[in-house]
Amino acid sequence: MKKRIPSARKASGHTQRGQCAKRISILDAAAEVFCREGFSGASIDEIAMEACVSRQTIYNHYREKETLFMAVVQDVMDRANAALFSVLATFPNNADDLENELAAFAAALVRNCSCNHDGKFLRRMVQTEGERYPHLFEAWRKQGPGRVDAALAALLARLSSQANLAMDDFDLAARQFLALINADLQMIVLFGETPTDEQLQIATCKAVQTFLRAYVKPSEKTGATSEKRLRAG
Amino acid sequence: MKKRIPSARKASGHTQRGQCAKRISILDAAAEVFCREGFSGASIDEIAMEACVSRQTIYNHYREKETLFMAVVQDVMDRANAALFSVLATFPNNADDLENELAAFAAALVRNCSCNHDGKFLRRMVQTEGERYPHLFEAWRKQGPGRVDAALAALLARLSSQANLAMDDFDLAARQFLALINADLQMIVLFGETPTDEQLQIATCKAVQTFLRAYVKPSEKTGATSEKRLRAG
DNA sequence: GTAAAATTAGACACTATTGTCTAAAACGTC
DNA sequence: GACGTTTTAGACAATAGTGTCTAATTTTAC
Numbered sequence: 368m369k370k371r372i373p374s375a376r377k378a379s380g381h382t383q384r385g386q387c388a389k390r391i392s393i394l395d396a397a398a399e400v401f402c403r404e405g406f407s408g409a410s411i412d413e414i415a416m417e418a419c420v421s422r423q424t425i426y427n428h429y430r431e432k433e434t435l436f437m438a439v440v441q442d443v444m445d446r447a448n449a450a451l452f453s454v455l456a457t458f459p460n461n462a463d464d465l466e467n468e469l470a471a472f473a474a475a476l477v478r479n480c481s482c483n484h485d486g487k488f489l490r491r492m493v494q495t496e497g498e499r500y501p502h503l504f505e506a507w508r509k510q511g512p513g514r515v516d517a518a519l520a521a522l523l524a525r526l527s528s529q530a531n532l533a534m535d536d537f538d539l540a541a542r543q544f545l546a547l548i549n550a551d552l553q554m555i556v557l558f559g560e561t562p563t564d565e566q567l568q569i570a571t572c573k574a575v576q577t578f579l580r581a582y583v584k585p586s587e588k589t590g591a592t593s594e595k596r597l598r599a600g
Numbered sequence: 601m602k603k604r605i606p607s608a609r610k611a612s613g614h615t616q617r618g619q620c621a622k623r624i625s626i627l628d629a630a631a632e633v634f635c636r637e638g639f640s641g642a643s644i645d646e647i648a649m650e651a652c653v654s655r656q657t658i659y660n661h662y663r664e665k666e667t668l669f670m671a672v673v674q675d676v677m678d679r680a681n682a683a684l685f686s687v688l689a690t691f692p693n694n695a696d697d698l699e700n701e702l703a704a705f706a707a708a709l710v711r712n713c714s715c716n717h718d719g720k721f722l723r724r725m726v727q728t729e730g731e732r733y734p735h736l737f738e739a740w741r742k743q744g745p746g747r748v749d750a751a752l753a754a755l756l757a758r759l760s761s762q763a764n765l766a767m768d769d770f771d772l773a774a775r776q777f778l779a780l781i782n783a784d785l786q787m788i789v790l791f792g793e794t795p796t797d798e799q800l801q802i803a804t805c806k807a808v809q810t811f812l813r814a815y816v817k818p819s820e821k822t823g824a825t826s827e828k829r830l831r832a833g
Numbered sequence: 834g835t836a837a838a839a840t841t842a843g844a845c846a847c848t849a850t851t852g853t854c855t856a857a858a859a860c861g862t863c
Numbered sequence: 864g865a866c867g868t869t870t871t872a873g874a875c876a877a878t879a880g881t882g883t884c885t886a887a888t889t890t891t892a893c
Contacts, residue, residue, distance in 0.1 A: 387869095389869090389870085420870085420871090421870065421871045421872065422871095422872090423870075423871065423872080424869080424870060424871075427869080427870080
C-alpha cells in the first residue's frame with residue numbers, strides 16, 4: 368500500500384535539476400523563450416512547442432506562468448553559481464608564470480560565466496524583471512556576483528603575498544580585474560553575440576597584462592615579469 | 601489658399617526633437633514605458649495615459665506601435681550621442697594635475713552616458729530588442745559606442761605625448777579606461793539603481809589611479825605623479 | 834468669429850494569451 | 864494484461880491588447 372514512486376522522480380531538493388526529462392526540457396525551453404522574448408512576450412504555447420510538450424503538461428508542473436518563470440530563474444541561478452565557484456577554484460596558487468596562469472583563469476571565468484547562455488539569461492532577466500521580483504534576484508546578487516568580489520579578493524590577497532604585488536584594497540582590485548577582462552567583450556556580448564575563442568584569449572591576455580602593470584610593485588617594474596610580453600600580443 | 605502650417609510644427613529633419621509638445625510628451629512617456637515593460641509588455645493605452653494624451657493621438661502621429669518604438673529609439677539615440685560627444689569635448693588637454701582632470705572627465709562621462717535614463721533605456725533595448733531590429737541598433741553601435749573608442753583613443757594618443765604615458769595600443773587603452781571607470785558601478789546600474797554622486801566620484805577616481813599606474817612610463821613610476829594620491833582615496 | 838486642424842472619448846472587430854476542463858491516449862509497474 | 868499515473872489534444876471562457884472608425888470637442892491661425 369505504500370505510495371508507488373513512479374520513477375527516479377523527485378530526486379530531492381526543490382530546485383534540484385535531477386527531475387524527470389519533461390521537467391528539464393520545459394525548464395530549458397522556457398529559459399530560451401523567456402530570454403528571447405522577455406516575461407510578457409513569452410507565450411506558454413511557444414514554450415510548450417519548443418519543449419515538445421503539451422501546454423497542459425506545463426500547467427501540471429508549474430501552476431502558472433509566474434511559477435514557471437521563478438523556477439526557471441532559480442534553476443539558471445543555481446547552475447550559474449556552481450559554474451562560477453568551480454572556475455574560482457582554478458585560481459592559480461603559485462606565482463610561476465603568473466601572467467599566463469592568470470590569463471587562463473580569466474578566460475575560463477569569462478567563458479563560463481559571462482559568455483554562455485546562463486550569463487546572457489541572467490543579465491537580461493535581472494535587467495528587465497529585476498524590479499518586478501526584487502527578492503528573487505537580490506538572492507542571486509548576494510550569492511553570485513556579490514561573493515565573487517569577496518572570493519576573488521581573497522585569492523588576490525593570497526597571490527599578492529607570493530608574487531610581488533602592491534595592493535591596498537583587494538576588493539577594488541578584484542572588481543577592476545573583472546572589469547578589465549570584460550573590457551573588450553562587453554560590447555560584443557551586449558549585442559547578443561558570442562565572442563570567438565580567439566577574441567576571448569586576446570582580450571583576457573591584454574587585460575591581465577594591464578592589470579599586472581598596474582599592480583606590480585614599483586621595484587619589479589623594470590624586472591622581467593611582464594616587460595617582454597608587453598608588445599608580444 | 602496656401603496650406604496653413606499650424607504652428608512651428610515640422611521644424612525640419614525627421615528625427616529632430618523640435619516638434620509640438622504632444623509629440624515630445626508621447627516620446628518621453630513611450631521611452632519610459634518601453635524601458636520598464638519592454639516592447640511587447642508596453643501597451644499603447646499605458647503610454648497614452650502616462651503622456652496625458654488620448655490613444656488616438658498616438659496613432660495619428662505614429663501609425664502603429666512599431667513605428668512609435670522606432671521613433672523613440674531614434675530620439676533617445678540622437679540625444680545620447682549628442683551628450684556623449686559633448687562630454688568627450690571636455691577631455692583634458694594639458695597634463696597638469698592629470699589625475700584629477702582625468703577623474704573629473706571620467707565622472708562626467710559615466711554620469712551623462714551610463715547612469716542616466718537614456719543610457720539605461722539603450723542598454724535594455726539593445727539587449728532585448730537588438731536582434732529584432734538589427735539595423736536600428738547597429739547604426740547606434742557605429743555612431744555611438746563604436747566611435748567613442750576611436751575618439752577616446754585619439755585623445756589618449758594626444759595626452760600620451762604630453763604626459764609621460766607608455767601606450768602601445770590606444771584603442772585598447774581606451775576600452776580599458778572605459779571598463780575601469782565602470783567597474784564599481786556596473787553592478788549597481790545592472791540592478792536599475794542610480795549610483796550616488798559620491799559613489800561615482802570614488803569609483804572614477806580609483807579607476808583613474810589604476811589606469812595611470814598601468815600606463816605611466818616606468819621611469820615616472822617613482823616620481824610624484826600618482827604616488828602621493830595612491831593611498832589618499 | 835470662423836474655419837481648418839488637432840485632439841478626444843468611446844465603441845468596435847479582431848487577435849492573442851492565460852488558465853481551466855474533459856476525455857482519450859500513452860506509459861510504467863506489477 | 865490490468866492499474867494508476869502522466870501526458871495529450873482540443874474546446875472553452877475570460878481577459879487584454881491592437882488598430883480602426885466616428886462624431887464631438889478643443890485648439891490654433893487668421
